[in-house]
Each structure stands twice: as C-alpha cells, then as structure tokens.
Amino acid sequence: MSLPSASELADLRQDFEDYLLPDTCNILSETRTADGAGGHTSSWGTATAGVSCRFDTNTRRDQMERVAGGALRPFIEYVVSLPQATSLTTGQRIEFDSVAYNVVSINEAQSWKPLRRAIVERAG
Secondary structure, three states, X not given: OOOOOHHHHHHHHHHHHHHXXXXXXXXXEEEEEEOOOOOEEEEEEEEEEEEEEEEEEOOOOOOOEEEEOOEEEEOOEXXXXXXXXXXXXXXXXXXXXXXXEXXXXXXOOOOOOOEEEEEEXXXX
16 A cells, blocks of 8 residues: 555645534734843733634543642643644644633654644643
8 A cells, every 4th residue: 555645645634624623723822021020921812813623632631630729620631633734832822712722742753644633731
C-alpha cells in the first residue's frame, strides 16, 4: 500500500475540515504589560478568529482530580481538532463557547497529520 499523494492528502484534509470540524473557536495570544513595580499584567487578545474546530473530552483522563485551593477538584482535559494549517503554540489559548482553555500540548510528532490536535484544559 502506498502513501497518499500530496493532492490526495490535501483533499482528505479538506474533507476532514468540511465534515469533522462542526464548530468554531478563536486562538488567543497573551500580551504582557509592565506594571511599574517590576512585574507585569497579562491580557489575552484574539490572534485568529473563527477557526473550524471540534472539542472532545479526553476520556482517558476525564476522571482525574487535582488539588486546587486546598481542595480536590475535578480535572478535565479536552482534545481539540483543528485544520492542519492552524498556527498554534502551547503559549496560546483556545476560546470555545466563550470559555478559554490553556493549550497543554500539540501533536507535532507525527509523520502523517490530516488534522492538528491539541490537548487543552480550562484556564483558571
């Protein structure tokens, strides 16, 4: 069996985007401003708006808990599927349905990637 050609891969990626990415999200980037006391304040702005996406619960880890504020709290990760050409780094956030999520990791170590996938957690 041979690998798909560049044209076939482009068609496959387009099909994935057309049929498997039913929602839209925004890619957010952080801007840091000096606060005059040696620190900074952060604000998040939209770097890319209206990106096709799909949010799925990461079922392998959705029953985990973590300590936050001295108490156990549920910890849920999501897998976000995006078009392959989407520019995204772990220093950014994804906003979906008016909720911001920190990008934990991105699937960079694959030779054949029809979609870009990111693991995200709700920003706190």
